[in-house]
Amino acid sequence: xxxxxxxxxxxxxxxxxxxxxxxxxxxxxxxxxxxxxxxxxxxxxxxxxxxxxxxxxxxxxxxxxxxxxxxxxxxxxxxxxxxxxxxxxxxxxxxxxxxxxxxxxxxxxxxxxxxxxxxxxxxxxxxxxxxxxxxxxxxxxxxxxxxxxxxxxxxxxxxxxxxxxxxxxxxxxxxxxxxxxxxxxxxxxxxxxxxxxxxxxxxxxxxxxxxxxxxxxxxxxxxxxxxxxxxxxxxxxxxxxxxxxxxxxxxxxxxxxxxxxxxxxxxxxxxxxxxxxxxxxxxxxxxxxxxxxxxxxxxxxxxxxxxxxxxxxxxxxxxxxxxxxxxxxx
Amino acid sequence: xxxxxxxxxxxxxxxxxxxxxxxxxxxxxxxxxxxxxxxxxxxxxxxxxxxxxxxxxxxxxxxxxxxxxxxxxxxxxxxxxxxxxxxxxxxxxxxxxxxxxxxxxxxxxxxxxxxxxxxxxxxxxxxxxxxxxxxxxxxxxxxxxxxxxxxxxxxxxxxxxxxxxxxxxxxxxxxxxxxxxxxxxxxxxxxxxxxxxxxxxxxxxxxxxxxxxxxxxxxxxxxxxxxxxxxxxxxxxxxxxxxxxxxxxxxxxxxxxxxxxxxxxxxxxxxxxxxxxxxxxxxxxxxxxxxxxxxxxxxxxxxxxxxxxxxxxxxxxxxxxxxxx
Numbered sequence: 001x002x003x004x005x006x007x008x009x010x011x012x013x014x015x016x017x018x019x020x021x022x023x024x025x026x027x028x029x030x031x032x033x034x035x036x037x038x039x040x041x042x043x044x045x046x047x048x049x050x051x052x053x054x055x056x057x058x059x060x061x062x063x064x065x066x067x068x069x070x071x072x073x074x075x076x077x078x079x080x081x082x083x084x085x086x087x088x089x090x091x092x093x094x095x096x097x098x099x100x101x102x103x104x105x106x107x108x109x110x111x112x113x114x115x116x117x118x119x120x121x122x123x124x125x126x127x128x129x130x131x132x133x134x135x136x137x138x139x140x141x142x143x144x145x146x147x148x149x150x151x152x153x154x155x156x157x158x159x160x161x162x163x164x165x166x167x168x169x170x171x172x173x174x175x176x177x178x179x180x181x182x183x184x185x186x187x188x189x190x191x192x193x194x195x196x197x198x199x200x201x202x203x204x205x206x207x208x209x210x211x212x213x214x215x216x217x218x219x220x221x222x223x224x225x226x227x228x229x230x231x232x233x234x235x236x237x238x239x240x241x242x243x244x245x246x247x248x249x250x251x252x253x254x255x256x257x258x259x260x261x262x263x264x265x266x267x268x269x270x271x272x273x274x275x276x277x278x279x280x281x282x283x284x285x286x287x288x289x290x291x292x293x294x295x296x297x298x299x300x301x302x303x304x305x306x307x308x309x310x311x312x313x314x315x316x317x318x319x320x321x322x323x324x325x326x327x328x329x330x
Numbered sequence: 331x332x333x334x335x336x337x338x339x340x341x342x343x344x345x346x347x348x349x350x351x352x353x354x355x356x357x358x359x360x361x362x363x364x365x366x367x368x369x370x371x372x373x374x375x376x377x378x379x380x381x382x383x384x385x386x387x388x389x390x391x392x393x394x395x396x397x398x399x400x401x402x403x404x405x406x407x408x409x410x411x412x413x414x415x416x417x418x419x420x421x422x423x424x425x426x427x428x429x430x431x432x433x434x435x436x437x438x439x440x441x442x443x444x445x446x447x448x449x450x451x452x453x454x455x456x457x458x459x460x461x462x463x464x465x466x467x468x469x470x471x472x473x474x475x476x477x478x479x480x481x482x483x484x485x486x487x488x489x490x491x492x493x494x495x496x497x498x499x500x501x502x503x504x505x506x507x508x509x510x511x512x513x514x515x516x517x518x519x520x521x522x523x524x525x526x527x528x529x530x531x532x533x534x535x536x537x538x539x540x541x542x543x544x545x546x547x548x549x550x551x552x553x554x555x556x557x558x559x560x561x562x563x564x565x566x567x568x569x570x571x572x573x574x575x576x577x578x579x580x581x582x583x584x585x586x587x588x589x590x591x592x593x594x595x596x597x598x599x600x601x602x603x604x605x606x607x608x609x610x611x612x613x614x615x616x617x618x619x620x621x622x623x624x625x626x627x628x629x630x631x632x633x634x635x636x637x638x639x640x641x642x643x644x645x646x647x648x649x650x651x652x653x654x655x
Contacts, residue, residue, distance in 0.1 A: 036521040036522065036523065037492075037521055151388070180387040180388055180548055181387075181548060181549075181550065181589065181592040181593060181594075182387060182588060182589060182592045182605055182607050183387075184592065184594070185591075185592035185594070185602055185603055185604075185605050186605070186607070188594075188602045189602045189603075189604055192601075192602060207521060207522065208594070209522070209596040210551075210593070210594030210595055210596050211594055212596070213594070213595070213596040213597055213598040213600075214594045214597075214598070214600060214601055214602050215602060216598075232598075233598040233599075234598045234599060236598075237596060237597070237598045238598070247523065248522060248523065249596065250526075251522045251523045251525065251526035252522055252525075252526070252551065252596065253529075253551045253552065253554065253555035254551065254595055254596060254597075258555060260554060260555055260556075260574065260575075261533060261555070261556065263530050263533070264526035264529055264530055264555070265526060266523055266524075266526040266527045266530065267523040270491055
């Protein structure tokens, strides 16, 4: 995917919630998109799936999926891919399951829509996957309605539903945010196992840095609609470079590292409005390294730090390195 | 545990003795109503100026316990004492003045049709404290204390960011100058950068005003950071209670260990831990016999399904487990 942008016309001007986002995910790998609320991470995933609200427009230089461009597909062709080779797991299993249909019905629907299979086969596949995601007595669960299941079970059902057609790519939008830590660990473990088994690519969208560090191969940090830093999980967590990434990592108490009761780092200010003509670095108002040059360029360049490792800042790697040394971090 | 404060022993800010709460839930049409034991015998002692972290999975009864501490629910049994005074027999308003809440979601806990200053001053007006000028002065003071700019006094909640809303919730709780503040998931609805600001604020206020907190959270990193003592709840019981350092260094109860193991710290390369907590949280209407944790326990023994464990003292920690019997 190259230079994906989403524009939404509003009464007060055009909103640019996603700007020039580029990334690649290989089969069997996990890319995590991290950022705070409103940074455009969810809209990015909806744009890939072509599920944006009607008023929004999507533009991209390239949007390839398994060697096929998704840019010129008709609604019908896209609907064939969606749920079949590309699936999405939504954040909140309470609202994204239909309360009026049984679990079995909802699981079988995708397979019956995309494949020529009998009800019997669809049912067998549903039972197989429910067992795979660790649901006991799968056969009897098929007749149950979503409200009869707990949050953890519902989330597992969502995952099973995403896997029904054996997709090549799964986009999971905050798959564990609504769950307890114990269940979260189980679900993530399960996702990782299934990914290995089926060779799927996974795009994990989350704001939980703990989840990212443990699950992702590669990380893209998003701020105000742009990717501000990319690299492997190891690189981004061990040597965060962009001031925003560094700020984020200082905000969270880390057991054993942060002094209990000590002051945590915080990022002052708020996310800027992304309406109208935007220029300069969108982080400059909250950045401790901000100076005059930050508001000058229309688009802040991405600085390369090595293969597929970069950050978006006016400071060059040398300048940044000396700033980091001075700040005494990193 | 001594129920009566002896001479020379400080009265705890908050104390509960064998508190219980039982609800009667309908089993559906044509089915008898059944008893749900949400909280089954919780005894806590929170000394003045400390922070008790209350952790556990959803449905373990931590919010029910918090509601009882706030006087929003009446315990079915046991006693709650605030500064040595039994809540059941004292004036409700006087108790409310001493114990105040900060709720989880600042988006739904602030009345959208009231201005910020009227939201913050509501407790004063309910209790009939001070005239108009006095109320206005106290609102201005408290807003400054929690770091809300003056100009926000006349705006509505929808004009505020999540962090600002949570500051309003903190201001509203503190305007009565309470002794104890009960924070139910104070930061879980917030972004990490804002979460850090609110945690810093809570810490500063505690030092400045000598407050006692009870922090309910499922985020163990937050609890370790802010709490001085931790109580782990499972199915309405406290299964382990000790000071924060001991609990995180040497967890005793198998449930505590599993909980701690599931915390994902931002350290790449470690992968996701397997907690072996296989089966889901049990149905609280129909709890397992004996030790209620035994179906999920990695170290289950013959005695566990037969007999409920008694709380025992293990090097200063109070643990309910047969491993230490």
